[in-house]
Amino acid sequence: GNSVTQMEGPVTLSEEAFLTINCTYTATGYPSLFWYVQYPGEGLQLLLKATKADDKGSNKGFEATYRKETTSFHLEKGSVQVSDSAVYFCALRLNTGFQKLVFGTGTRLLVSP
Amino acid sequence: DGGITQSPKYLFRKEGQNVTLSCEQNLNHDAMYWYRQDPGQGLRLIYYSQIVNDFQKGDIAEGYSVSREKKESFPLTVTSAQKNPTAFYLCASSMGSGRVSGELFFGEGSRLTVL
Secondary structure, eight states: OOEEEEOOSOEEEETTOOEEEOEEEEOSSOEEEEEEEEOTTSOEEEEEEEOSTTOEEEETTEEEEOBTTTTBOOEEESSOOGGGOEEEEEEEEESSSSOOOEEOOOEEEEEEO | OOOEEEEOSEEEEOTTOOEEEEEEEOSOOSEEEEEEEOTTOOEEEEEEEEETTEEEEOSSOTTEEEOOSBTTBOOEEEOTTOSOOOEEEEEEEEOOTTOSSOOOEEOOOEEEEEO
16 A cells, blocks of 8 residues: 655754654555645644655755655755744655545644744 | 635634635645644645645545635545544645646645644
8 A cells, every 4th residue: 555654753853953864665656755844723734745756845944855765755945943943744645547645644843942 | 915814814613613724825726735733744735636626635635625616726624534634735736747846836835733
């Protein structure tokens, strides 16, 4: 089956630290990959995406590269801010027909001043 | 502005009561979804609809019902048969199956508490 595995949180960092949140996937085909962010009490927002191998998604200083050989899509940011504190979800969707998004369990990031 | 509107934001229910959560979108999206989120857990799919007048069960459909009479609207009813309904409910929409990117757009969520 299709699944997404994320590192468990919470991830606790000081402001300006480097962030990595690991995400690996299992898929029967060739998926598109996504990172969503959820701020407290809100719905999810798309942060970035990549639709094929070696693509790099980027937004708001966050980056993730689609690595087919390691089936990974790790989220990185060079210098986190307090406002980045949120829950981050990795997700995949197969690119054939109508396919539901499959989400990881989410990783909570806490950034302190 | 285009988007997804969920209401109410907070809802309290007594045991044995049915409640309906509203979800409206003006993005002209074909597909709509309902997810449930519990503390410290990921999103679990309850129901989804690819097109008007059609919907399918997701992974945890028991105790829930939906309708899709209009493209813009996808209400979720939490019935008394749902044994543990206290949760955060998220509605989402996306363009149809012809769109490869599959991006979901989410509403702000509805928090249901059973007293």
